[in-house]
Amino acid sequence: MRGEHQEEAVPLTGIGMMTSVGFGAYPACAALRAGIVRMVELDASQKAAGHPDWKPPLVGSPMKGLTDGYFGLGRWTRMAVDALRDLMVNARLSGAELEQSGIFLGLPAGTWSSSPERHQQFATRIAQWLQLPGLQSCIRFYPEGHASALKALQEAVAQIHQGRLTRAVIGGVDSLVDQERLASLLTGGRLKTDENPVGLIPGEASAFFLVESPRHARRRKAEVLAWLEAARIAHEPVSPASKQPCNGLGLGQAVSATLTGLADHGAATGLIICDLNGELYRAEEFSKMAPRSLHRLQQSWRLWHPADCIGDTGAASAAISVCVGARALARGYARTDGVLVCASSDEGLRGSMYLRSARKEAVRS
Known part of the structure; x- marks a missing residue:
């Protein structure tokens, strides 16, 4: 099925997540599948x-x-470390093996997350809490919001194909419920309230997934959850802060590039997972992108957006979508062999990638 684009496909062999509906990738994916919601009134310590x-x-x-x-x-640090531990268990990855991996971590844009000094502090804490001192030098940060994990993924896959890495851990961590973030969202009129019914509900989460070279995955007899293909990025010049309608060109370019990079152009895609969060801007963007970029799809498709259950998880959202899609394919409830994942950062970065089922290959082998 991968045909001429086989060189672009890499096996996804592990997932790890921490969300409000499940502490661990497997319970979180099950809860999201069941539509479980954990949204509460924020207490005094979390008021903006x-x-x-x-x-x-x-x-x-x-x-x-x-x-x-x-x-x-x-x-x-607590969110990132617990998700990494979950990944290590699910992927049967030792601490020594994690230290030999590239760690590509998406963060929100702005504030402390863009500071090299804070990056160093964050990496140091992650290594200390995991008691893996060699991990500190393996972590690279991408402070570019919702789509940051997809940009990180594109670079990680390139390094795997170049032989610079045999495996990479890609993820994101974010919290929109801390005081500073809440104040910014509230001031900008972006929170869902009685006065603003089309706003977002803030959440927090961390998520990571493991990709490897095909040879390395075979050597360690890793379970392949899905084949990952055609990670692409683009840029959208119209931001939510501009209050202008988005025509979806940037997201459309990323999605079109992903589908064009597939041997079958994604014709059999039956599921799309994205970061729609209740804001009008994102809804307009997706609705204008769809007829322009998804016309090659030859069957009806379903749309999942995890924010329905766990709120907007910011820089963790793209990694969550990848984990959810891979788990759905591996367990069979995706009801398709192809899943398209896309994400949009507030600052303009747009990302897209494709997950293809490994179940048929498992049956043949």
Whole structure:
């Protein structure tokens, strides 16, 4: 099925996640499949700084029981470390093997996440909490929002094809329920409230997935959850802050490039997973992209957006979509052999990639 594009496909052999509906990739994917929602009124410690007199309740999807009592860098480290531990268990990856992998981590744009000094502190903490000192030098950060993991994926796959890496861990971590982020979203009129029914519900999550060279995956007899193909990125000049309608050109370019990069042009795609979050901007963008870029699809397709259950998870959202798609293909409930994943960052980055089922190959072998 991969045909002439076989050289572009890499096996996805493990997933790890921490979300408000499941502490672990497998329970989280099961909960998302079942439509379980964990959205609550945010408590006093999570109210938006600078808005002490805000009367209507702010609703969000924090990871109760995991991030309670953690703030700032400590909160982010807790989320990232627990998701990495989950990945190691699910992928049967030892600490020594993780230290020999490239770690590509997506973060939100702006604030401390774009500071090299803070990157160093974050990497140091992750290595310390995992007790893997060699990991610190393996982590590379991509502070570019929702689609950052897809940009990181494109670069990681390129390094695997060049022989510079045998395996890479790609992921994202973000929290939109901390005070600073809430204040910014509230000031910008982007939160869903009684006065703004088309806004987003803030969430938090971390997610990682493992990709390897085909030879390395065979050598260690890794289970292939899905084949990953044609990761592409583009740029959209119209931002949500501009208050202008988005015509979907940037997202359309990324999606079209992914489908063009497939031997079958994605004709059998039956599922699309994206980061729609309740905001009008994203809905307009997707609706204008679809007829322009998805006309080659030869069957009806379904649309999943995990934010329905866990809120907007920012820079973790693309990695979550990849994990959800891979798990759905591996378990068979995707009801298709092809899944398209796409994401849009507020700052303009657009990303797209394709997951193809490995179940048929498993049956033949």
